[in-house]
Amino acid sequence: MSLRLETIRADIEQAVPALRRFARALLARPEAHQTLATLHVLADDLVHETVLLAIRSERVVDSFRPIKLSLYASLIGFHAAHLKQIGSLTHRQGAFALEDTSQNHEHGLIGALDHLALEDRVVLLLISLEQMSYDETAEILHISRALVIQRLVRARNHLVRHMPGQQSGVSSHPHLRLVK
Amino acid sequence: MKRARLTITDSDLASYVDDEASLVPRSDVQAHLEETPEDRARVDLWLRHKELLQLAFGRAAHEPVPLALSVSHPRTVRPDHDDDLEAQITAVQALEPLTQSQNVSRSGVQPSHRWLYGFILGALCAGLVLVFKPELMQDLTALGYRLGVSGSEPQKLDEINLQLARRASEAHRTFVAARNLGLMGALTIADDPSLSLALTKLVGVGVHVPNFKAEGLQLVAARVTPGELGPAAFLLFQSDLGETIGLLISRIVGAETSYPVYRNDRGTATLTWTAGQGGYVLTGQLDSNRLLALRKASGF
Incomplete structure (x- = not known):
């Protein structure tokens, strides 16, 4: 195996733990719809697909883009394609009552994520969970930095609105403020 | 200022x-x-x-990465976090005592290694003959092949069929559960030829969506799943009565055509066969006759 290929494989291997984390956050649904075991299986399934494609794809080898960013792009692509295949671009499947979630903030968070549009959820997770920069996120998604920020703000305001018990005294509507 | x-x-x-x-x-x-x-x-x-x-x-x-996701072992089995997996596999193994007993030869040599010994023996013989009797080279190479590859081929096919059956049965349980949980919605492009094209490209062997309408079944979900034999397509069909049938299609390099084998793993029945470059498994809570009829209708 060439040194270049060895380096690529090492990079892929190094990215796998973070990809698993991202996949779980991307697929997570409230417990009423999904058990933890199912989530872990489906998430690893998605990561495995991504890793296999990366190993086999010459595009990744020839790409000037860092491998890590290509892997995230592939994983998101697989997930979006699957959602499109089943005829929905959001995770929502029927009504979900936030009042029914427990007071546990983790559950509330997953419930609120479930109501996010995929494009907003992806941006939020890449930046807030995966600690990607705005520029890296823009590169992964092939969108402008301005659009990344727009989606991020929309996602964050959505969480503020939908996380149980956290809205008091906070307006999630965009504001323009003046400082002297 | x-x-x-x-x-x-x-x-x-x-x-x-x-x-x-x-x-x-x-x-x-x-x-x-x-x-x-x-x-x-x-x-x-x-x-x-x-x-x-x-x-x-x-x-x-920060969790340990499963072997299946290790880049050094890209063809290993897909990880499963279900604690019951071992029991499931044991149950399937128990159904295949003959296959399992064949896995160790009388000499104690693992069959999967026998081709290697055959190859070495063949190469040694070929080396000697090349020096002394070059005209016998072709015959001895064939002999080495027979000692190694040919001896283990039928067992290899059994192993492949068993692996396919386990994988299909696992996929059936996972995806039926996922669909029941609302993770797999209704498929809107069931008749779209691009689905077959995409699956063929991903799996590496010809995939078409069988027409099971005469059997009262329609396609409700399609997925590509990883596994030790490479990616496989898993198609899920459902009848109006709620009967679910799965069809797993995987590329099997060098596999011979085999007769269909029926197994029943804790209520999930599988019918496994290979043909051409493909390995196929039908899954469902059905008897062998119904699965055989579906196999005929599948066109694989």
Whole structure:
């Protein structure tokens, strides 16, 4: 195996733990719809697909883009394609009552994520969970930095609105403020 | 001198939270937040949500990576977090005593290694003959092949069939559960030829969506699943009565055509066969006759 290929494989291997984390956050649904075991299986399934494609794809080898960013792009692509295949671009499947979630903030968070549009959820997770920069996120998604920020703000305001018990005294509507 | 008035937007607040470069200096954003409790509270919540995301999912990055996701072993089995998996596999193995007993030869040599010994023996013989009797080279190479590869081929096929059956049965359980949980919605492009094309490309062997309408079944979900034999397509069909049938299609390099084998793994029946470059498994809670009829209708 060439040194270049060895380096690529090492990079892929190094990215796998973070990809698993991202996949779980991307697929997570409230417990009423999904058990933890199912989530872990489906998430690893998605990561495995991504890793296999990366190993086999010459595009990744020839790409000037860092491998890590290509892997995230592939994983998101697989997930979006699957959602499109089943005829929905959001995770929502029927009504979900936030009042029914427990007071546990983790559950509330997953419930609120479930109501996010995929494009907003992806941006939020890449930046807030995966600690990607705005520029890296823009590169992964092939969108402008301005659009990344727009989606991020929309996602964050959505969480503020939908996380149980956290809205008091906070307006999630965009504001323009003046400082002297 | 009075400072110019700056507009603080949500974008500036986001850049502040993520420590990203912004046109507005951080000190100005901080000053704004001190003067505007409502935005201060919102920014605090944004930061809190970042922490919560880390708390909820961060630990996944510190868990040991399953062997299947190791790049050094890209063809190993897909990980399964179901504690019941071992029991499931044992149950399937128990159904195949003959296959399992064949896995160790009388000499104690693992069959999967026998081709190697055959190859070495063949190469040694070929080396000697090349020196002394070059005309016998062709015959001895064939002999080495027979000692090694041919001897293990039938067992290899059994192993492949068993692996396919396990994988299909596992996929059936997972995807039926996923569909029941609302994770797999209705498929809207069941008749779209691009589905067959995409699956063929991903799996590496011809995949078409069988027409089971005469059997009262229609395609409701399609997925590509990983596995030790490479990616496989899994098609899920459902009848109006709620009967679910799965069809797993995988590329099997060098497999011979085999007769269909029926197994029943804790209520999930499988019918496995290979043909050409493909391995096929029908799954469902059905008897062998029904599965054989579906196999005929599948066209594989």
